[in-house]
Amino acid sequence: MQFLGAIRGFFLGCGLLRTIFKGRCYNVLIHGYFLLNTEKVLLRVENLKTYFPVHGGILRRKVGEIRAVDGVSFEIEAGKTVGLVGESGSGKTTVGRTILKLVQATSGSVYFEGREILGLSESEFRPLRRSMQMIFQDPFGSLNPRMTIGAIVGEALEIHFRNFSKSERRDRVASLLQQVGLQPEMMRRYPHEFSGGQRQRIGIARALAVRPRFIVCDESVSALDVSVQAQIINLLMDLQEEYGIAYLFIAHDLAVVEHLSDYVLVMKDGIIVESAPAEAIYNDPHHEYTKTLLAAVPQLT
Ligand SMILES: Nc1ncnc2c1ncn2[C@@H]1O[C@H](COP(=O)(O)OP(=O)(O)OP(=O)(O)O)[C@@H](O)[C@H]1O
Ligand SMILES: [Mg+2]
Numbered sequence: 556m557q558f559l560g561a562i563r564g565f566f567l568g569c570g571l572l573r574t575i576f577k578g579r580c581y582n583v584l585i586h587g588y589f590l591l592n593t594e595k596v597l598l599r600v601e602n603l604k605t606y607f608p609v610h611g612g613i614l615r616r617k618v619g620e621i622r623a624v625d626g627v628s629f630e631i632e633a634g635k636t637v638g639l640v641g642e643s644g645s646g647k648t649t650v651g652r653t654i655l656k657l658v659q660a661t662s663g664s665v666y667f668e669g670r671e672i673l674g675l676s677e678s679e680f681r682p683l684r685r686s687m688q689m690i691f692q693d694p695f696g697s698l699n700p701r702m703t704i705g706a707i708v709g710e711a712l713e714i715h716f717r718n719f720s721k722s723e724r725r726d727r728v729a730s731l732l733q734q735v736g737l738q739p740e741m742m743r744r745y746p747h748e749f750s751g752g753q754r755q756r757i758g759i760a761r762a763l764a765v766r767p768r769f770i771v772c773d774e775s776v777s778a779l780d781v782s783v784q785a786q787i788i789n790l791l792m793d794l795q796e797e798y799g800i801a802y803l804f805i806a807h808d809l810a811v812v813e814h815l816s817d818y819v820l821v822m823k824d825g826i827i828v829e830s831a832p833a834e835a836i837y838n839d840p841h842h843e844y845t846k847t848l849l850a851a852v853p854q855l856t
Pocket of ligand 1: 641644647649
């Protein structure tokens with residue numbers, strides 16, 4: 556009997572050891588899998604909601620809310636482009652601004668390089684702000700008309716690279732202007748002395764100055780004519796290849812987004828109604844709204 560008990564104990568022990576060992580292997584595998592995957596994911600947005608209060612009456616009380624972003628989730632891998640399309644007022648800009656903490660989120664989470672950022676205070680977030688930039692639709696509106704281009708691009712360097720000397724800063728501005736296809740001599744000129752396309756290049760140089768890892772491009776080429784659009788898009792793609800920058804590319808023009816994006820999100824009334832790799836969205840749209848958007852793309856035949 557004792558002998559049988561010992562054998563049973565032996566097998567039980569082996570089973571236990573195997574379970575523990577298997578569990579460990581499993582854990583190692585799971586952790587490894589997540590480590591490998593999270594390494595690629597630069598930005599993860601989880602159930603993001605941004606509501607704006609609506610005030611009314613004599614006392615300007617809150618009478619309702621605009622659900623500009625109503626539960627949006629997606630991921631962007633390092634060095635990749637996610638296109639965000641949808642009609643006017645669907646909440647695209649608000650998504651971009653909320654991710655960059657320019658607008659306060661109502662709820663949800665945003666992880667940048669694995670770190671939740673919505674809960675960070677302004678001072679905690681400051682070192683990260685550099686890595687996350689925005690390029691706007693109307694660069695003229697966002698360029699101070701009283702500052703020279705050199706000062707505008709150099710300002711970002713002054714804030715984020717305080718140890719740069721004046722001449723180092725000037726050299727860096729000159730090389731940034733060259734990178735975006737402008738001449739370094741242009742740094743002495745003012746925004747009104749440039750064309751729309753050139754102004755957009757200045758906006759890109761300013762965003763690039765701080766070596767970001769992620770840029771929200773909000774309708775960045777919408778105001779430009781088609782040939783200049785193509786130049787700016789090519790510039791953005793070259794910069795992505797060189798520096799591994801990830802873009803959230805916001806546009807209502809599906810043709811532009813198709814050309815640029817690895818993955819596309821279609822947004823309507825604050826929610827994402829369809830999301831898929833760019834090719835799949837164009838070749839096999841599922842949602843009625845996506846089909847309507849695609850049907851609205853002018854065909855050049
Ligand atoms: N600061 C704000 N206060 C109140 N409501 C706002 C604010 N910003 C945006 N909204 C509202 O949120 C909704 C989404 O606006 P948003 O600018 O994000 O849309 P969009 O998709 O970028 O549109 P467009 O293509 O015209 O730029 C709109 O109804 C807008 O009126
Ligand atoms: Mg917008």
